[in-house]
Amino acid sequence: MTKWKKAKIELSNAAEKKPVPIVADAVVASRGMAEGRMIPLLIIDTSQRGDIEDMVRAHEHFGPGDATSAWALPSRFDKSRIRLVLSVTKPGRCVIILEFDVALQGGVVDQIVHAQGVYLQPGRPGDRLVSTIEKNRILVEVPSTEFRNDWDRIFQTALNKEFRRRGLPRSKAKQASQDFMNEWRRFGAIRMKSD
Amino acid sequence: MVTNKSDAANSLKDLKLVIEHKREHSPPSNVAIPHNPDLIVYLPENHAELVNIPCTIPARAVLGGQALFGVPKDLLGDSEIKSYTLTVVDSLGQEITVEAILLREVCDDQMEKSED
Numbered sequence: 166m167t168k169w170k171k172a173k174i175e176l177s178n179a180a181e182k183k184p185v186p187i188v189a190d191a192v193v194a195s196r197g198m199a200e201g202r203m204i205p206l207l208i209i210d211t212s213q214r215g216d217i218e219d220m221v222r223a224h225e226h227f228g229p230g231d232a233t234s235a236w237a238l239p240s241r242f243d244k245s246r247i248r249l250v251l252s253v254t255k256p257g258r259c260v261i262i263l264e265f266d267v268a269l270q271g272g273v274v275d276q277i278v279h280a281q282g283v284y285l286q287p288g289r290p291g292d293r294l295v296s297t298i299e300k301n302r303i304l305v306e307v308p309s310t311e312f313r314n315d316w317d318r319i320f321q322t323a324l325n326k327e328f329r330r331r332g333l334p335r336s337k338a339k340q341a342s343q344d345f346m347n348e349w350r351r352f353g354a355i356r357m358k359s360d
Numbered sequence: 361m362v363t364n365k366s367d368a369a370n371s372l373k374d375l376k377l378v379i380e381h382k383r384e385h386s387p388p389s390n391v392a393i394p395h396n397p398d399l400i401v402y403l404p405e406n407h408a409e410l411v412n413i414p415c416t417i418p419a420r421a422v423l424g425g426q427a428l429f430g431v432p433k434d435l436l437g438d439s440e441i442k443s444y445t446l447t448v449v450d451s452l453g454q455e456i457t458v459e460a461i462l463l464r465e466v467c468d469d470q471m472e473k474s475e476d
Contacts, residue, residue, distance in 0.1 A: 177387070177388065177390070178387040178388060179387075180387040181387070213385075213386075214386070214387065215383045215385075215386025215387065215389060216386065216387050216388065216389040219381075219383075219389035219391065219435070219439075220389070220391075222434065222435060223391045223435060226432045227393070227394065255392060256391050256392050256393075257389060257390045257391040257392060258390055259389070259390075
């Protein structure tokens with residue numbers, strides 16, 4: 166079992182402290198990219214974060230960049246939300262904090278954890294992948310091997326709560342959440358066949 | 361110019377120009393532009409030799425030369441430039457930065473003319 170540790174994140178400005186709103190999510194699988202794995206894609210509202218748009222644009226010109234990632238809890242007593250902190254160092258420096266409601270967006274987090282990566286696409290509220298498919302996006306690697314066990318517990322607890330809230334008894338809720346996780350991961354494990 | 365004051369030889373693995381810029385109603389952005397020797401063909405006349413990266417600097421030696429950075433127009437657009445910083449990275453990953461004040465800018469229009 167991993168222990169949560171306090172860590173300092175160097176920020177360049179106050180805007181980086183705030184989580185960037187997620188306006189839509191999807192999954193993308195491409196031939197020749199990440200062995201055809203399904204990788205989640207998040208469209209984020211960058212109307213207040215022009216620096217993220219600049220960084221994604223710079224990627225288009227200068228090719229692959231560098232980034233580090235960390236999973237974080239907003240509070241050690243609250244596991245209903247989880248954060249993914251991305252520190253991009255190349256081609257430009259910026260910090261992107263993404264916050265997920267585990268009960269509502271746990272499926273997306275689970276996909277990020279298992280795919281160990283996420284596509285980020287700057288956008289505006291109302292954007293969907295289908296209408297913005299030609300927009301610039303970056304793929305960020307999110308190594309999550311260490312975090313996976315913790316995440317399983319967090320995800321299962323959130324699902325148990327949700328199933329019980331919907332009226333299932335405790336024992337059935339536990340089984341239902343396990344079944345949901347298995348089914349969800351089976352879907353996420355589908356790979357695009359290479360040529 | 362880069363001076364190696366040490367008694368041991370060192371190497372340079374990266375040379376970049378970090379541009380800090382800001383758009384209206386947006387936090388400051390920054391971008392690191394890598395040194396691109398291929399841009400030499402666009403310069404009308406060249407006197408100084410180009411710095412070749414990666415390169416080694418012997419102990420107590422000085423390395424000098426010209427560095428070229430290509431900045432795509434759409435990258436900065438209507439931004440206000442806050443600073444230019446030259447960053448040199450050695451083989452150990454240590455960075456040395458110096459604020460660049462006297463940059464020679466050659467815009468695309470001039471490049472096109474010089475090609476004619």
